[in-house]
Amino acid sequence: MPINKIVLIGAGRVATQIGKVFQKHGKNISQIYSRTPESAKDLAVMLGALPINDLTKIDHNADLYIISVSDDSIAGIATHLYLPGKIVVHTSGSVDMTAIQSISEKCGVFYPLNIFSKSHETDFSTTPVCIEAQDKETEDELTELARTISGDVRLISSQQRAVIHLAAVFACNFTNFMMVNADDILQRAGIDFDILLPLITETIAKLRGTSPALAQTGPALRNDFNVIRKHIEMLNHDPGKQLMYELISKQINDYFTTK
Amino acid sequence: MPINKIVLIGAGRVATQIGKVFQKHGKNISQIYSRTPESAKDLAVMLGALPINDLTKIDHNADLYIISVSDDSIAGIATHLYLPGKIVVHTSGSVDMTAIQSISEKCGVFYPLNIFSKSHETDFSTTPVCIEAQDKETEDELTELARTISGDVRLISSQQRAVIHLAAVFACNFTNFMMVNADDILQRAGIDFDILLPLITETIAKLRGTSPALAQTGPALRNDFNVIRKHIEMLNHDPGKQLMYELISKQINDYFTTK
Numbered sequence: 001m002p003i004n005k006i007v008l009i010g011a012g013r014v015a016t017q018i019g020k021v022f023q024k025h026g027k028n029i030s031q032i033y034s035r036t037p038e039s040a041k042d043l044a045v046m047l048g049a050l051p052i053n054d055l056t057k058i059d060h061n062a063d064l065y066i067i068s069v070s071d072d073s074i075a076g077i078a079t080h081l082y083l084p085g086k087i088v089v090h091t092s093g094s095v096d097m098t099a100i101q102s103i104s105e106k107c108g109v110f111y112p113l114n115i116f117s118k119s120h121e122t123d124f125s126t127t128p129v130c131i132e133a134q135d136k137e138t139e140d141e142l143t144e145l146a147r148t149i150s151g152d153v154r155l156i157s158s159q160q161r162a163v164i165h166l167a168a169v170f171a172c173n174f175t176n177f178m179m180v181n182a183d184d185i186l187q188r189a190g191i192d193f194d195i196l197l198p199l200i201t202e203t204i205a206k207l208r209g210t211s212p213a214l215a216q217t218g219p220a221l222r223n224d225f226n227v228i229r230k231h232i233e234m235l236n237h238d239p240g241k242q243l244m245y246e247l248i249s250k251q252i253n254d255y256f257t258t259k
Numbered sequence: 260m261p262i263n264k265i266v267l268i269g270a271g272r273v274a275t276q277i278g279k280v281f282q283k284h285g286k287n288i289s290q291i292y293s294r295t296p297e298s299a300k301d302l303a304v305m306l307g308a309l310p311i312n313d314l315t316k317i318d319h320n321a322d323l324y325i326i327s328v329s330d331d332s333i334a335g336i337a338t339h340l341y342l343p344g345k346i347v348v349h350t351s352g353s354v355d356m357t358a359i360q361s362i363s364e365k366c367g368v369f370y371p372l373n374i375f376s377k378s379h380e381t382d383f384s385t386t387p388v389c390i391e392a393q394d395k396e397t398e399d400e401l402t403e404l405a406r407t408i409s410g411d412v413r414l415i416s417s418q419q420r421a422v423i424h425l426a427a428v429f430a431c432n433f434t435n436f437m438m439v440n441a442d443d444i445l446q447r448a449g450i451d452f453d454i455l456l457p458l459i460t461e462t463i464a465k466l467r468g469t470s471p472a473l474a475q476t477g478p479a480l481r482n483d484f485n486v487i488r489k490h491i492e493m494l495n496h497d498p499g500k501q502l503m504y505e506l507i508s509k510q511i512n513d514y515f516t517t518k
Contacts, residue, residue, distance in 0.1 A: 115476070163450065164450060174503075175459070183470060198387065199431050201463065208456065
């Protein structure tokens with residue numbers, strides 16, 4: 001029997017977008033739990049669900065329980081929930097599936113790999129959804145459910161998921177911080193960040209056809225000491241940026257000299 | 260009188276794309292110079308120009324001379340060219356305009372800020388073109404010319420251009436290297452890099468509406484020591500990646516703690 005009635009545990013960014021997309025695809029979001037009554041209420045109103053802020057009031061007759069809270073709070077939730085025979089998943093990139101196995105033998109993971117915000121609607125159709133489950137039947141049910149919202153559903157173990165999460169820190173968080181630095185450097189000279197947008201867009205567009213290693217360019221790759229020295233001097237006012245410039249340049253050079 | 264007849268000095272990636280876009284907009288590319296006869300010939304055939312590999316054979320009756328060679332070669336070209344009264348520009352992000360002032364008193368810079376390849380056609384209409392010139396008349400002529408190919412023409416001094424180039428190293432070269440690392444990490448676990456593309460696309464899309472600092476997320480920002488420690492352990496096989504992970508995480512944390 002396909003999954004229809006869903007309880008959401010959590011009312012943050014991921015929970016909000018997951019709730020919205022499942023509702024849009026005809027699922028019944030019956031309850032929203034949050035420690036913060038206001039958060040539960042806001043999302044519940046949006047999804048026509050019942051807000052709760054006490055885990056003992058949880059509906060035991062749903063088809064699926066989605067725990068979408070901060071990584072650190074998952075273990076705490078697990079100690080307060082017992083739903084034998086029910087499918088229970090978390091949505092975290094870095095927490096092992098075993099963290100929720102005390103809740104139900106039919107536990108699993110439903111990890112959508114994208115950026116989420118409360119206000120901006122996520123395009124789930126292109127968002128990879130990583131599925132893991134304790135047993136084959138649960139795996140099949142979760143896969144079928146994921147396919148109703150995404151065209152990219154993958155079976156991914158806890159170990160692989162941790163690797164993906166680490167890679168995403170480089171590709172997303174560290175990349176964004178490179179932009180923070182670029183923005184700082186430009187602002188000091190009174191230049192707007194938007195001058196870099198075409199270049200950045202093209203840098204990322206290239207990744208769809210070329211491996212990142214083949215797309216590498218720049219003074220560090222060329223071993224252009226004159227430019228590197230000049231750039232490090234220009235960062236004299238900011239030792240943190242100097243350290244990063246030096247280390248990343250050295251790593252680029254080592255990487256492509258060794259390969 | 261608008262610029263019509265152009266001599267290209269250089270036949271690399273930038274020269275190729277500049278030559279193609281000006282030809283498309285009705286300009287006459289009369290000669291292509293390259294040290295390498297084959298390179299000059301390949302581009303000359305494409306643009307209906309005369310290939311030369313001897314600077315003494317340069318046509319003295321063109322309206323504009325574009326020096327588009329590697330940064331290190333600009334000074335050498337300058338010692339072999341003397342074109343008084345002619346508009347002469349280079350296309351480099353990091354070389355001062357004064358590097359070519361011995362060629363002509365009407366010297367300048369025509370720096371298109373994008374990624375260039377010989378084969379992939381650059382969209383110049385959205386590419387910022389940074390203009391600098393020794394005198395107002397030359398500046399006006401270069402600006403008028405740049406506006407025929409780009410909707411984003413800016414007057415940028417040599418000093419500002421150096422800043423933009425440094426910012427571009429962070430936003431483009433270092434960003435690409437973050438992707439190289441992400442790709443490596445995934446490959447070791449047998450996972451294809453394409454799983455990250457929707458996340459990366461969204462990371463970059465956010466920059467059009469939010470400042471990079473407001474868009475920052477991740478374990479380093481949250482000061483999530485458990486995840487950071489686990490990630491550093493996972494990189495035990497690769498001390499270079501460990502160093503980068505540690506330094507960038509520390510910089511993220513310092514940056515957002517101080518602000």
